[in-house]
Amino acid sequence: MNNILLLGIGNVLYADEGVGVHFTNYIKDKYQFSHTEHLLDIIDGGTLAQGLIPLISRYDKLIIVDTVNCTTANPGEVYFFDFDQAPAEIDWQGSAHEVEMLQTLTMMDMVGDRPQTQVLGVVPTVIEPMTLGLTPSLHAAIPLMERTLINYLEQLGFNTKAQTQITIDEVIPDAYKRGGNHATSDSV
Template sequence: MNTLLLGIGNVLYADEGIGVHFVNYIHENYEFSHPEHQLVMLDGGTLAQGLTPILAQYQALIVVDTVNAAGCAPGEVYFFDFDNAPPEIDWQGSAHEVEMLQTLTMMEMMGDRPHTMVLGVTPTVIEPMTLGLTERIAAAVPLMEKTLINYLTKLGWHCNKIANVDIAELIPQSYIPRLSMGDRESGHKPQGQDPQDIN
């Protein structure tokens, strides 16, 4: 089974970039191995529907993004099956969040959506031309990391921590796609278009 770890977000809008920052962080700090399965990491930016031909090639998908949750404080971490979302998740957040919902729903209607898990955090600040994370969102990263690693471990993945790079160290260059062709370490990559080439 091929699994895609997909970071979604606009890194130039402060906390809205957490999905991309987090997947870059996991890529720098971990190696993953499984006797039967492959894991690919991808910076999806804000492409959403443009990613459909890539997403359709995977049997499992883990989307990392901001989530809008009614009545919840900033920095709350959620991890749920897309088919069984908590009732407070209202999908009325940023434009790319809404578009990602539409993309997954459309793929479901077409019958080609992979099994989808969502790892999300409620944002504090979504402000144009702000590169970085607020304190509350940065503080949520260890719980997001633990949640992801625990989930993959339960599925039989060996998760080897190879570095201790702080997420803040990766943010200054995050506007340059690091994982646009998938996981560089394993050599696995999406067989569709490079997201940079999708209009």
């Protein structure tokens, strides 16, 4: 049995920086996942980074949803990659929480307890304080992010079933109530 963690990272008070949190809450609300052998937890990790180490280390596989910085990409471009084989154009010197997450994964590597890690990232448009929501470029990227994640989970053998027709716009207004800067979990 594999324990798999879908972890949304981001600061919902900084516009596009909150996409990881918004996206994982959206997936949690929209889908039901089942598997005969694997367990999937969906967690809003907010901006905790290093505080998540004890939680992350309990899993066999980790899927991080976050913004990524890429000097050659346009806002809204989606990347899905194995953390150990990150594309050369990914620049980890983006936002403060992005750098902290990289440091967290590197520290976990040093002690040998980082799970196999995939990154579902999107290039942000605006990092603007006190703006709850996504810019049009990131909003347009959500369907591709959703298809990419669902395809990956189905390749792992998960049965996926949309249980509601919710949109990400319906999830965003409650983001600060759901987790934001502390981890919340739903096992599926």
